[in-house]
Amino acid sequence: MRPEQIERVLDRILLKAERPGRYVGGEYNSIVKDWDATDLRVALAFPDIYDLGMSNLGVMILYEQLNQQPDILAERVFSPWVDMEALMRAEGLPLYSLETKHAIRDFDLLGISLPYEQLYTNALNLLDLAGMPVRSEDRDSTYPLVVAGGHACFNPEPVADFIDAFVIGEGEEIIVEVAHCVQALRGQSREELLRAVAGIQGMYVPRFYDVTYHRDGTVADIIPNRPDVPERVLKRIVRVLPPPFTRFLVPNIDTVHNRAPVEIMRGCTRGCRFCHAGMVTRPVRERPVPEVLEAIGKITASTGFEEISLLSLSSSDYGQVHELVSAIHDEFGEAGLSMSLPSLRIETASAELLSKLGDTRRSGFTFAPEAATERMRNLINKYVPTEQVLQTARDVYAGGWRTIKFYFMIGHPEETIDDVWGIIDLCKAVLREGRKELGNKANVNVGVSTFIPKPHTPFQWVPQDSREQVLEKQRLLKRELRGPGLHLRWNDIESSEFEGFLSRGDRRLGQVVQRAWELGCTFDAWQDRHYHDRWLQAFEEAGLHPDFYNHRTRGDHEVFPWEHIDVAVHRKFLLQDYQMSLKGETRIDCRDKCFACGILPKFTKTRSQTAASAWECPPVRPIAERKRAANVTLMP
Amino acid sequence: MSQNPARQRLRITFGKFAAMKYTSNLDVAKIWERVLRRADLPLLYSQGFNTRPRLQLATALPLGITSECELLDVSLRQRIPLDDVPQQLRDVSPDGLEIYSVEEVPVTSAALQTRVRSAHYVVTFEECVPDLDQRVAGLLAKHRILRTIQRKRRSVEKDLRPLINELKSGDPQVLQMHVAVGDRGNLRPRDVLEELDLHESWHRVHRHRLVLAETEEVTCN
Numbered sequence: 119m120r121p122e123q124i125e126r127v128l129d130r131i132l133l134k135a136e137r138p139g140r141y142v143g144g145e146y147n148s149i150v151k152d153w154d155a156t157d158l159r160v161a162l163a164f165p166d167i168y169d170l171g172m173s174n175l176g177v178m179i180l181y182e183q184l185n186q187q188p189d190i191l192a193e194r195v196f197s198p199w200v201d202m203e204a205l206m207r208a209e210g211l212p213l214y215s216l217e218t219k220h221a222i223r224d225f226d227l228l229g230i231s232l233p234y235e236q237l238y239t240n241a242l243n244l245l246d247l248a249g250m251p252v253r254s255e256d257r258d259s260t261y262p263l264v265v266a267g268g269h270a271c272f273n274p275e276p277v278a279d280f281i282d283a284f285v286i287g288e289g290e291e292i293i294v295e296v297a298h299c300v301q302a303l304r305g306q307s308r309e310e311l312l313r314a315v316a317g318i319q320g321m322y323v324p325r326f327y328d329v330t331y332h333r334d335g336t337v338a339d340i341i342p343n344r345p346d347v348p349e350r351v352l353k354r355i356v357r358v359l360p361p362p363f364t365r366f367l368v369p370n371i372d373t374v375h376n377r378a379p380v381e382i383m384r385g386c387t388r389g390c391r392f393c394h395a396g397m398v399t400r401p402v403r404e405r406p407v408p409e410v411l412e413a414i415g416k417i418t419a420s421t422g423f424e425e426i427s428l429l430s431l432s433s434s435d436y437g438q439v440h441e442l443v444s445a446i447h448d449e450f451g452e453a454g455l456s457m458s459l460p461s462l463r464i465e466t467a468s469a470e471l472l473s474k475l476g477d478t479r480r481s482g483f484t485f486a487p488e489a490a491t492e493r494m495r496n497l498i499n500k501y502v503p504t505e506q507v508l509q510t511a512r513d514v515y516a517g518g519w520r521t522i523k524f525y526f527m528i529g530h531p532e533e534t535i536d537d538v539w540g541i542i543d544l545c546k547a548v549l550r551e552g553r554k555e556l557g558n559k560a561n562v563n564v565g566v567s568t569f570i571p572k573p574h575t576p577f578q579w580v581p582q583d584s585r586e587q588v589l590e591k592q593r594l595l596k597r598e599l600r601g602p603g604l605h606l607r608w609n610d611i612e613s614s615e616f617e618g619f620l621s622r623g624d625r626r627l628g629q630v631v632q633r634a635w636e637l638g639c640t641f642d643a644w645q646d647r648h649y650h651d652r653w654l655q656a657f658e659e660a661g662l663h664p665d666f667y668n669h670r671t672r673g674d675h676e677v678f679p680w681e682h683i684d685v686a687v688h689r690k691f692l693l694q695d696y697q698m699s700l701k702g703e704t705r706i707d708c709r710d711k712c713f714a715c716g717i718l719p720k721f722t723k724t725r726s727q728t729a730a731s732a733w734e735c736p737p738v739r740p741i742a743e744r745k746r747a748a749n750v751t752l753m754p
Numbered sequence: 755m756s757q758n759p760a761r762q763r764l765r766i767t768f769g770k771f772a773a774m775k776y777t778s779n780l781d782v783a784k785i786w787e788r789v790l791r792r793a794d795l796p797l798l799y800s801q802g803f804n805t806r807p808r809l810q811l812a813t814a815l816p817l818g819i820t821s822e823c824e825l826l827d828v829s830l831r832q833r834i835p836l837d838d839v840p841q842q843l844r845d846v847s848p849d850g851l852e853i854y855s856v857e858e859v860p861v862t863s864a865a866l867q868t869r870v871r872s873a874h875y876v877v878t879f880e881e882c883v884p885d886l887d888q889r890v891a892g893l894l895a896k897h898r899i900l901r902t903i904q905r906k907r908r909s910v911e912k913d914l915r916p917l918i919n920e921l922k923s924g925d926p927q928v929l930q931m932h933v934a935v936g937d938r939g940n941l942r943p944r945d946v947l948e949e950l951d952l953h954e955s956w957h958r959v960h961r962h963r964l965v966l967a968e969t970e971e972v973t974c975n
Contacts, residue, residue: 129958130880130956132776132818133817133818138776138817138818139773139776139777139778139781141776142772142773142776143773144772144773144774144848144849144850145773145848146788146789146846146847146848146849368785368788368848370773370774370776370777370781370785370848371776371777371778371781372780372781372784376784418791419792419794420792421788421792422787422788422789422790422791422792422846423788424787424791454799454805
């Protein structure tokens with residue numbers, strides 16, 4: 119269908135859809151290039167609704183990177199909500215891009231963002247709405263090349279059947295290389311294009327790898343079926359963070375986050391053992407303060423946004439957090455700009471920092487102690503003394519903020535009911551501190567999530583806690599954490615099971631994902647739209663069982679379905695860390711001591727080309743220099 | 755702070771087209787906030803917990819309707835020359851938001867919302883409605899057009915007839931309407947189309963004139 123036809127249909131049906139502003143584009147700062155005059159066309163998809171997708175920084179970065187190229191255009195597409203999907207299907211309206219209303223089928227490249235596993239069925243649905251077969255093998259070169267990237271893709275196997283190629287790691291540079299590759303090989307067969315794509319460092323093309331299984335269902339081997347692809351695909355990283363994205367699209371309708379994010383740091387040095395992001399985004403690279411300030415100036419001028427969010431995995435670990443926050447306050451406070459600093463660590467959230475961050479709009483602060491007993495804190499390697507939690511709580515309440523939100527995690531198999539009682543006692547103690555300052559106005563909001571072991575983390579060997587255990591722990595929390603001033607939120611058990619099997623699933627899950635989608639599963643991230651029974655049915659039809667993926671302790675030597683994906687953290691480092699966890703041993707912040715996780719040997723060359731201060735990993739010297747240094751010390 | 759801190763009030767006449775017609779009144783207020791911040795005008799912010807610039811939109815435009823006569827009042831904390839303001843605003847406006855004029859109005863003038871009385875719309879049907887004239891005549895001939903409206907727990911009967919100032923066709927594809935708008939009585943084009951049983955026919959609606967009380971009237975073109 120031509121864009122004019124698509125627009126005509128839209129004009130007729132859009133007012134029947136809820137929030138039609140989701141489907142029309144036209145935002146300030148959106149980039150509309152001349153379709154006919156641009157050689158290579160890329161559609162960037164976030165497989166959830168506009169309201170969520172527009173807040174995704176990753177998609178925006180790629181949008182800009184691609185559109186900066188004179189011969190490439192990039193346009194956006196999101197999942198239509200179920201009402202719009204029904205209208206589109208009834209009218210035979212194919213999925214189209216927001217910028218020029220071209221059918222997605224007419225693009226050369228479709229990039230799908232997969233930051234979390236719950237989006238898999240939506241990704242399939244996007245392909246289907248675009249009029250494309252969902253399976254990679256059924257799409258020839260007349261279809262756009264389908265590439266996916268994002269954190270979920272560090273275990274790409276459950277969706278390996280549907281995606282032509284995965285970006286492993288950071289997408290800023292590689293996406294442009296892939297686009298140019300598609301451009302150079304236009305007219306060639308899909309197989310040939312994929313061979314070329316597989317040659318780009320950081321690209322994984324699943325069809326070039328064969329997976330074999332043991333009789334017990336565990337993976338025996340994952341081996342390339344071509345000589346010219348790497349045995350393991352090493353993730354791609356950027357040496358230093360590219361200049362921050364500043365020309366944010368300003369949505370015409372309300373979206374989830376009405377603020378502009380600025381990434382101040384990538385990676386985290388804390389080494390919390392449950393944390394997927396902390397393991398896969400190494401090394402830590404900080405953005406210099408002046409660069410952040412300049413970006414904020416540009417963002418406010420080009421968007422008019424009233425709030426800036428400073429993004430990182432652990433913002434208060436940012437080396438110059440005080441300087442940064444003060445400078446933002448001084449430079450932009452007058453203009454009515456407010457800032458948020460998510461992911462504050464309790465021990466670094468000083469009263470001074472809190473007062474700089476807190477403005478009249480803020481009702482409180484959020485912290486994630488994760489565990490409340492000494493034993494569990496050591497086990498997960500996130501050690502924060504209880505007295506520290508209480509002190510920070512006193513500072514927050516004394517500052518006049520009424521609400522503290524805590525994130526805790528339950529469901530590590532080593533966790534006992536006593537550890538859960540620890541969470542309850544700590545929350546109540548914090549509320550008592552609040553009452554001393556604010557009386558009945560003090561609040562503690564408690565979010566208790568269920569631990570899901572993630573690939574590439576020290577806990578990748580660990581089983582998920584049993585359904586009965588989790589329910590019992592949740593029952594206790596619900597019974598105890600209630601009453602005035604206490605608000606508890608928890609994860610639905612089925613959502614956790616679901617996230618679990620997709621997180622550590624193997625390639626065989628492809629048939630489960632596809633079948634679940636055929637049974638009508640989409641928007642699985644939306645709790646009221648997650649139909650667990652359909653997933654169980656899909657498992658049964660495939661002859662597989664969720665428990666195999668969720669509730670089994672993996673052997674030390676088991677080959678993982680993601681074994682061929684190399685995040686540059688050694689398996690033996692992770693295993694050692696796992697074994698340490700069982701003994702209650704911890705590791706300190708690796709800014710203070712390098713534990714040789716594997717980043718430096720894998721990226722020796724990159725590191726040696728980078729300024730010492732640009733990474734938190736210690737600098738490496740070229741081998742020649744190291745030898746010289748060694749000789750010097752050896753000489754008497 | 756009993757003194758009015760506004761030093762200048764601007765009245766902006768603007769239009770909504772293209773994607774902009776799918777934005778609600780609340781969204782439009784937000785879009786304007788950001789346009790004005792990008793243009794770096796010395797906005798006056800409200801005091802309190804959630805500080806916002808002081809903006810007043812004359813009246814809501816129902817979703818899906820284009821317009822060339824929307825009004826917005828903006829309070830400034832200091833006086834500025836107005837000559838360049840329209841262009842400054844155009845430079846930072848999203849597609850579909852047209853800026854026609856910026857005039858100064860007294861800071862003490864009554865709130866715009868309280869002064870809107872009626873609006874003129876033109877409805878264009880995608881396909882001819884052969885009996886459009888008869889339908890219009892039939893509706894206008896009624897002394898009362900009763901509608902039952904659900905208000906919280908009770909339902910209220912409302913007579914729409916007094917809210918229709920004028921309704922005319924000529925071209926079987928075009929319907930002109932002049933209907934009440936504002937806090938003294940409000941009629942949406944869709945209400946009229948429903949009474950004519952034409953709401954399901956594919957059509958476009960455009961608002962081209964707003965009428966304010968006290969003989970102050972705004973027209974564009």
